[in-house]
Amino acid sequence: MATSAYFPKNTRQNGHHRARLSISNALPVYASSSSTAVQEKYATRAQQYPWFIRVSLRIPGLPRPRIRIYFINPRRLHHFATTRFGRKRGSLFLYPPTLVHRREDLQRIWHWELASGHYPSRQRVPEQLRLKNVPENPALPPRRTTGSTQAQGHYATETKGTGSKRIYLDIQSSPENVAYPPRPVPGSVADLDIVMDHCDFSEKKFVRDCLEVLRVGAGLDNGKRVRRGRMDDWKYIYIEQPDNMTTHVARGLDEDVPVYADSLITPPADDGSPDSGLTKKWGAEWEPSPIQLPPPIKYTPASLAPARCDEEHPRIFHMFWTGTFTDKPYLAILSFLFTQNTGMHIVGEYPADAVCRPQFWLWINPGPAASVPNPDAVHDMYAQLKSNPWASPFLHPRFKDIIHFKMWNTTEQLDGVPELKDEWRSRDLFNSGGDVFSVPSQLKESLTTFTENATAKPTQSKVDELVNRTGSKSLSSYDRLSVILSDMARFILCHRFGGIYLDADTIFLRDWEELWGWKGAFAYRWSRLEKYNTAVLHLNKNSALGKFLFRTALKNNMDFHPMTVSQYTKEAYLEGLLMRLPDALFDSAWLITEDHQHMRPPQPFLTAFEQFFDTPSTDSAAPQALGFEGFYRGAFSYHFHNSWWKPFDPARNWPDLGPRFSEGERIARRLSRASSAAKQRHAQGIRYADSAPAGDDDDDEDTVEDDRRDLDWATVLKRIFESYVRGERPNMYGEMLRW
Template sequence: MATSAYFPKPQRQNGHHRGRLSFSNALPVYSPSSSSSSAVQEKYASIANKSPWIVFVSLRLPGFPAYPFRVYFINPRRLHHFSTTRFGRKRGSLLLCISFIVLLFFVFALTKRFGSHAKRWPTPFPRDRRTLVYKREDLQRIWQWEVTSGHYPSRQRVPEQVRLKEAIPNPALPPRRPTTVPSPGSYVTETRGIGSKRIYLDIQSAPENVAYPPRPVPGSVADLDIVMDHCDFSEKKVVRDCLEVLRVGAGLDNGKRVRRGKMDDWKYIYIEQPDNSTLVARGLDEEDDYEHKGTVADDGTDPDAGLTKKWGVEWEAPPIILPKPIDYHPASIAPSQCDPDHPRIFHMFWTGPITDKPYLAILSFLFTQNTGLHTKEYPVDGVCRPQFWLWLNPGPAATVPNPTALQEMFAQLKSNPWASPFLHPRFKDIIHFKMWNTTEQLDGVPELKDEWRSRDLFNSGGYVIPVPSKLKENQATTDNSTDAPKATPTNADDMVNRTGSKSLSTYDRLSVILSDMARFILCHRFGGIYLDADTIFLRDWEELWGWKGAFAYRWSRLEKYNTAVLRLNKNSALGKFLFRTALKNNMDFHPMTVSKYTKEAQLEGLLMRLPDALFDSAWLITEDHQHMRPPQPFFTSFLQFFDTPSTDSASPQVSGFEGFFRGAYSYHFHNFWWKPFDPARNWPDLGPRFIAAERQARRALRDGVTTREGHADSEDEEDRVEDDRRDLDWATVLKRTFEAYIRGERPNMYGEMLRW
């Protein structure tokens, strides 16, 4: 007769005592090792063993009630029973959880590999985010080359982690006593000034000539250390106050200056006054080959201690090889002669047909820069004439131009109403349209040409869009071959085939990523300053050209770069570092990633991070900072540049160009490529000289549209004020102001009339 245990006794689980007595609840206890077993428990175990491994759920599909859809999956009850009987309750449950997590990761991995743009298997652990590939000795060489070339006209300290044992001679700084005396065993953090004396200028409009501000003094230089003192967001400086210092120090307040007391601390523009000993100051013997004097510690310690190399990548070897430093010449010496090592070129990059966005960027360039268009012939003793190079990518970013692309590009420019006016002979020396060829440009960079084909070209912040194979396959056919492939987009709205951003939903992401790389290539190969095409010039950049260091500007509140404005010297050591580092990091030129490159290498000082107030004055406000004391105008969104709120819509027409972030060098309106500057007059309005382009644009707008009162518009019909918008937005006012200058109806911002 089977017996049941009704009295307390120690229980075993998984063959081990639980460490304490477990008491029954007065029901029979089944013990598999006992000859007396419960028939009920045996029955339950038998049922569990016989339950199916696969079960299904029937789903009724709408419209097909008689044909249910079955979804099959593993029976969790059988799986749980199998796991616990084989491995025990604890171990079995843990193993089941681990298996479930692995299954989820496997599904996620398949989705990332086959269902995303990246087409890459994910890693189970976070990627190593280190980017450094240069040793400390190489970093010291880079610092020495840049400082000796005059590319560091700053008093900011060299990071102690660079471990310089000797102060580097700096021809861009005047001599002065060191502020600190290094103690034995410490490292030098200051450069040794051997340059010219600085004379800071008090720039004001002369009496009876105060309608317009004076042009900057030729050869003048902006002291960006002083600008940082008044504008650095990290030091709680306010954009409104920064703009006041910028416009007062440059004399842009012309006749509107109010008495403020002594403002010597606001003088930030200077002239270098060289003597005979500093006309050419390098601190090196001209006859000797340039060699870096090693300063790496030789005391047996690790010379690269404190530096963390990128995982899985070897140090760059051999040590970085640099040419002789550039001879430094003060900007005030022969300002009319262009320095071949520091050319005055503004670069912009554009994909697809020209629209009103590059059109307005070029107009603002003509309205503000010292192009000499106010004279019949450019004066021999004028300043070095700045140039505007617009680089055009004729097709989608992932394609290669065909052999006739250049001829087709100029044919399209001639037929494009937004571009054809700038082909006028009057602009031939200052406005140049260049065709972008990715293969040619990459092969033109010595640091990239042998290895870039093995990398991903469309990498932005680690996010890779897998289309470079199309580009690389096309490289098998040379650009001069008649069989060079043409872009054959199957869907113009597909991301790979887009040529420009036509709306928020059709954003041309590939062209944006390509432009992140293009700006570094253009500045490194040709020199100059790169600006994004959503940029408008607001003043002459003369004193920024005089400051020969590299710079970008701050990413709003973050201590990162925004390269919408980028100054990088031609064939510089810093450029070499950036390209080799980017190559070892899969060609990632996103500004956030570039910020990591320079920070981990202790080179942030060589690419100065200027306050965004200089180029992007609305950014902090749009991100809910400094609302209590905003600048003029007050934008809480970048969209308000195009759609000014009705409560503020009187300001654009009343204050005009002079009331738009006065003091800033430029304005960045952050994309909005699809928003017209002037909705009511969305055509180039440049007067009779360019009437053909205007008629072409107006005809294109009229085609297929019923005109007012049912009659056809005449090409010579006069515009009526009733057809215009009552309140004009800021974008509209700026466009019409620049166009009035080209028409000859008003002078530029410095009171100079355009002469044809």
């Protein structure tokens, strides 16, 4: 499992859950119910810290006992301040600076990303960078009005568009063919500046309105459009016309030289310090300058060759998983098949001129986060996947080109990042927001000296129980180390291989074609706070931004917590290069769970994350009546924030994929029934075995009376995705899966 997480608190009396502020964590924490898995990245310990610390002083020459003096506990004050106000910059005592790059290298990073087409945005460049000249931007079209290419003020804050013209699309289903929305136009791009105009919480935009613009602009309101009048302001999807590109796009990009020249680097300020206004990390040296960067990537419009898979910008979805494969990654993969343009409706070989197929890479950490895999780990992983009814269907040859199981090896992955390989062994690997989780010294030694032939494993008796956890099986046994490891893994995977990382508690809700076309890096907003949540992360392969992030994290003890990453980019004025998208796009319920926008909520109205699994009876008619089309329509995905131990479908807690996968279903049915019987006996106080033998009722025909009357959102979505694989219905775009 890998995700962002939070802690539960209070429950409303009317069946809805009200988010209440908690001071039990170093991050802003909001409520759910006692059954939620919503907790921050690591379990809290704040309640263990007293408000005051007692110090005994002895006065020389006096026979009296020591004098007791009380001081406020800075650690408790730290937790209280951050839960009340978030992690705010400006408190030097609590949040020391993290910056290790000089201004001229920050300028070089901006120029590299701009020249590579990784900033297709009209947003201003921070003046604090002190760019001397207006840089060229091949991902933006030229401005309609011609003006000077020099900075209008003291320093440049704009970029000069040298790219192709943008044609904004009016996407609708054609008459008599409106049962399903059309697939996105190959090579189309989502203008995220326009999305920000309609969705930015900082500008008091509502999630409900944002989702309407997203679905109308993408044609997802097929056959149900009720809006009338011109909708030009809601058009946010465009294609580029390469014929209109200027000669500036290719200049300097085909040569083995960087496009930034010394003439673009700002000379020292009047006070003789080129880094005035920057605050360096205490006790750290500046990174060697100039920063060593490869030649920029030649920018190619997505519409130029939509069928060709771009090696520099591969369409790979990464997920990270620890522990036994369960219904959580199972549903994530099903939603991927149901929504993405994988070509499963095409019989035979996939056409060479078809759209570039996205791939799903599930990275599996086979043991605890702080363990070393044995030499047979890959073989053992596939053996376990084959025998696991939730995983085995995806080993079918039909999925071999789009679904890949990958073995995660921490040592191999860290050594594969040039910015880390020579120094990571001297850092703490489990650092989250400044809280370091230590592992036994003998385990760390075995991890840092691992070779392919290593076979030694620490004995269970010598390793702390926290280190031994593999996945979260309950709220009280939350696997903190795997979550912290995943904070780092997402940056490594995107930097090494390219693509987009998503937490495993994510469900795809629409095709991501238009997001692949946007070449810039992005994550999304941490609810009401202007911080990142990296539950969705797009980071370009071997980018200058990635190099900055790894070198900065290395100098800050390998801290990849999203709050800390937010501090890295803010202090370096690089936030624009890692765009912070509204959480409505990927996490539409988050603001509601924190008591925002209750007066105009989106559909569905989930006031706590666990209501996805336990929909209140007052609202439980909606899932069956509305189905997939009524679940945050317009959003790209949904993040249900953990609840790893809660089944999607309690009444049918097994993969229901039809006769082709009946053997796995039979095994899962037997295990589910044994588990249910065990829980029932336990509730009745009867002693029972851990597992029950299979009975003759394994093949009994299901009856509707055995099902639950009220079906939750999680159950309905699972059953819809499964019916697509069984061949009983098409996917969300009207395409049948052909075997």
